[in-house]
Amino acid sequence: MRIVLQKVSEASVTVGSAVVSQIKHGYMLLVGIGTDDKLEDIDKLSKKILTFRGFDDDAGYGWKRNISEVDGEILCVSQFTLMARTSKGTKPDFHLAQRGELANELYGQFMDKLKAGLGDDKVQNGVFGAMMSCKLTNEGPVTIIFDSKA
Amino acid sequence: MRIVLQKVSEASVTVGSAVVSQIKHGYMLLVGIGTDDKLEDIDKLSKKILTFRGFDDDAGYGWKRNISEVDGEILCVSQFTLMARTSKGTKPDFHLAQRGELANELYGQFMDKLKAGLGDDKVQNGVFGAMMSCKLTNEGPVTIIFDSKA
Numbered sequence: 001m002r003i004v005l006q007k008v009s010e011a012s013v014t015v016g017s018a019v020v021s022q023i024k025h026g027y028m029l030l031v032g033i034g035t036d037d038k039l040e041d042i043d044k045l046s047k048k049i050l051t052f053r054g055f056d057d058d059a060g061y062g063w064k065r066n067i068s069e070v071d072g073e074i075l076c077v078s079q080f081t082l083m084a085r086t087s088k089g090t091k092p093d094f095h096l097a098q099r100g101e102l103a104n105e106l107y108g109q110f111m112d113k114l115k116a117g118l119g120d121d122k123v124q125n126g127v128f129g130a131m132m133s134c135k136l137t138n139e140g141p142v143t144i145i146f147d148s149k150a
Numbered sequence: 151m152r153i154v155l156q157k158v159s160e161a162s163v164t165v166g167s168a169v170v171s172q173i174k175h176g177y178m179l180l181v182g183i184g185t186d187d188k189l190e191d192i193d194k195l196s197k198k199i200l201t202f203r204g205f206d207d208d209a210g211y212g213w214k215r216n217i218s219e220v221d222g223e224i225l226c227v228s229q230f231t232l233m234a235r236t237s238k239g240t241k242p243d244f245h246l247a248q249r250g251e252l253a254n255e256l257y258g259q260f261m262d263k264l265k266a267g268l269g270d271d272k273v274q275n276g277v278f279g280a281m282m283s284c285k286l287t288n289e290g291p292v293t294i295i296f297d298s299k300a
């Protein structure tokens with residue numbers, strides 16, 4: 001399982017012409033589920049995201065506070081392309097990306113764990129499998145890669 | 151060296167209140183340089199980005215055309231946080247991230263290779279080391295992680 005976390009001041013997902021979800025300050029998460037991922041991968045990375053100290057303290061010292069300590073929100077979007085292998089050739093190889101119902105099930109469990117930790121109203125979702133336009137403002141920028149196998 | 155590529159319909163970098171760079175359709179690249187990276191890593195990933203078939207063909211089949219074949223642009227931003235190790239604890243460990251002049255030099259060489267391949271006017275940059283607001287619209291979304299050590 002891989003996650004690209006971007007620290008945002010705002011982020012939204014639009015499908016067609018409808019804004020389906022939006023947050024103010026917090027994390028935009030792009031989430032890739034792999035063919036060999038299980039509940040323990042979901043467990044590991046949901047804990048990691050909720051406890052990750054991605055925010056400064058009041059004195060401006062970095063990496064001090066986590067998402068709930070700054071009353072932040074999370075916008076989560078499923079992104080199988082994160083599991084691409086790119087070392088050979090010019091086309092991405094997606095054999096390690098879990099797809100369809102299996103991916104959606106694990107992704108749903110990941111969302112449930114984030115909501116359990118942060119509160120339902122603080123965790124937004126894209127539309128699994130839809131063509132989405134993800135608008136965001138990455139402040140810093142701050143972008144962190146999490147990998148459950150690392 | 152790590153790159154997070156996001157396929158965008160627009161992207162810009164603002165420092166303070168000034169928009170310092172912006173592109174329309176193409177790639178937003180967040181680029182992390184590691185302490186053990188050399189020119190060969192720069193060479194490898196610049197070739198990979200320029201030849202990567204991230205775009206559909208006219209019939210809508212995916213992964214067929216590269217950035218120059220679709221007359222796309224690249225907005226590149228230095229992002230040392232991509233080299234963070236996150237497996238232990240709740241704070242990112244940046245010991246593997248190259249910093250300062252050494253990072254800036256390799257990053258500059260990476261930019262030069264992209265420009266040589268795509269044309270100077272098609273490759274934009276952030277401001278190395280500055281606090282930047284990176285606005286983007288990731289279409290799909292499509293996000294790919296490239297790692298020169300993979």
